[in-house]
Amino acid sequence: MTWYTSFFTDLANGFWRGAVQPSQTSAEIDFVTRFSAGPRVLDAPCGSGRHSIELAGRGYTTTGIDISAEAIAHARSLAPDLDWRQGDLASLGSFGVTADLALCLGNSFGYLDHAGSQRFLRELAEAAPVLVLDYGCTAESLLPSLPGELRMSFGGVDCVAENTYDVASARLLIDFTFTDGERTQRSACVQHVYTAGELTRMLNDAGFSSIELFGDVDGSAFRVGNHRLLAVARR
Numbered sequence: 001m002t003w004y005t006s007f008f009t010d011l012a013n014g015f016w017r018g019a020v021q022p023s024q025t026s027a028e029i030d031f032v033t034r035f036s037a038g039p040r041v042l043d044a045p046c047g048s049g050r051h052s053i054e055l056a057g058r059g060y061t062t063t064g065i066d067i068s069a070e071a072i073a074h075a076r077s078l079a080p081d082l083d084w085r086q087g088d089l090a091s092l093g094s095f096g097v098t099a100d101l102a103l104c105l106g107n108s109f110g111y112l113d114h115a116g117s118q119r120f121l122r123e124l125a126e127a128a129p130v131l132v133l134d135y136g137c138t139a140e141s142l143l144p145s146l147p148g149e150l151r152m153s154f155g156g157v158d159c160v161a162e163n164t165y166d167v168a169s170a171r172l173l174i175d176f177t178f179t180d181g182e183r184t185q186r187s188a189c190v191q192h193v194y195t196a197g198e199l200t201r202m203l204n205d206a207g208f209s210s211i212e213l214f215g216d217v218d219g220s221a222f223r224v225g226n227h228r229l230l231a232v233a234r235r
Contacts (some may be wrong), residue, residue, distance in 0.1 A: 002090075002111075002112075003111075003187070003188055003189060003190055004067065004111050004189075005067060005088070006187070007176075007187045007189060008047075008066075008067070008068035008070065008071055009068075009070060009185055010070050011157055011178040011179075011180060011183060011185045012176070012178055012185065012187070013047070013048055013068060013070055013071050013074065014155045014156065014157050014180075015152075015154050015155050015157040015159050015178055016047070016048075016106075016154070016155075017048050017050075017074075017154075017155050018154035018155020018156065018157065019152070019154035019155065020050065025050045025051060025054050026054060027217045028051065028105060028134075028217055029051060029054045029055060029058070030217065031132075031214075031217035031219070031230070032051075032101070032103060032105075032132045033055075033058070033060075035101065035130050035132060035232050035234075036060075036100060036101040036130065037100040037101060037128075037129055037130050038099075038100030038101070039059065039060050039061050039100065040060070040061050040062075040063075040098070040099040040100045040101070041055050041060050041061070041062045041063070041099055041100070041101045041102075041103060042062075042063050042065070042097050042098075042099040042101070042102045042103065042124075042127055042128055043055070043062055043063065043064040043065070043103045043105070044064075044065045044066075044089055044092060044102065044103070044104060044124070045065060045066040045067065045089055045104070045106070045108050046064030046065060046066045046071075046072075046075065046084070047066055047068070047071050047075075047106055047108075048071045048074045048075050049064055049071070049072075049074065049075025049076075049078060049079060049082070049084070051064075051103060051105055051106075052064040052075070052079070052082055052084075053075070053078060053079045053082070056079060056082055061083075062082055062083065063083040063085065063095075063097050063099065064082065064083065064084050064085070065084075065085045065086075065087060065089060065092070065095060065097070066086065067086065067087060067088050067089065068086075069086055072084050072085075072086045089120060090112055090116055090119075090120070092120060092123040092124065092127070093123040093126065093127075097127055098127055098128065099127055099128040100128060100129065100130070101128055101130050101131075101132070102124045102127055102128035102130070102131045102132075103131075103132050104124065104131065104132070104133045104134065105132070105133075105134040106134060107134060107135065107136035107137065107228070108134075109133055109134070109135045109137075110135065110137050110191040110192040110193065110194070111190070111191065111192075112192070113192065114192065117192065117202065118202055118205065118206065121202055121203060121205075121206035121208075122205075122206040122207060124206070125206045125207035125208055125233075125235060126207070129234060129235045130232070130233070130234050130235075131203075131208065131231075131232070131233040131234075132230065132231070132232050132233075133199075133203075133229075133230070133231045133233065134228060134229075134230055135194075135199065135228065135229045135230075135231065136227060136228045136229070137172055137191045137192075137193050137194075138193070138194060138195060138196050138199065138229045139170075139193055139194065139195045139196075140195065140196055140222075140223075140224045140225070140226070140229075141225070141226055141227055141228065141229065142165070142172060142193060143165070143193075144224060144225050145225075146163060146165055146172075147163055148162065148163060148164075149161065149162050149163070150163070156180055157178050157179065157180050158178070158179045158180070159176060159177070159178050159179075160176070160177045161174050161175070161176050162174065162175040165193075170192065170193045170194070171190055171191065171192055171193060172190070172191045172192075172193055173188065173189075173190055174188065174189040174190075174191070175187075175188050175189075176188070176189060196213055196222060196229055199229070199231060200213070200231070203231065203233045207235055208233035208234060208235055209234065209235060210233070210234040211231060211232070211233050211234075212231070212232040212233075213229060213230070213231055214229070214230040214231075214232065215228070215229070215230070216228065216230070217230065
């Protein structure tokens, strides 16, 4: 079973819900809507729905897809009238969604193996003419200073993340421990690491003809050491 199918429980999701401030969501949507070609947005994966809900509040029609039943239930409890769908983005095309803008935010790219990631990008290109992809695991972001262990607390959940890098397969391996005082969840995460150049070539192969690389929502250019890559791809 693929690791992400069981990873995103209420402990993991609660941690990340607590880690993100509303101002961050607003700034990210300020950025992505600069590139929208129309009112329909595909948010894949949508997690607990923060981007879709912010977009809907600005008048966009959104479809949010995520594999986590807990995340979709949380999103639906906050915005029951939006189009929420549960399922695996390894088969994005099976949802039959078309939009003016596709989003893959929250550092959710790289969960699939290389063939799966290439298929995912191709299906995003078929779904929308513009894609904004948020990726925190480029080689340029990680490898200058890969931390061995991180300890964080958000949303009433303590998290310990132990990082190792598999050179031969270019994969970031993270052992997570989430604790809320009474319960503990231990789960492993795998993210495939690409250089910005490799990701650009993958986007081109998927059918996107124009790629812009940004280092943050302020619109600055992506450089070595930036903590995230925001790729804007157009067909």
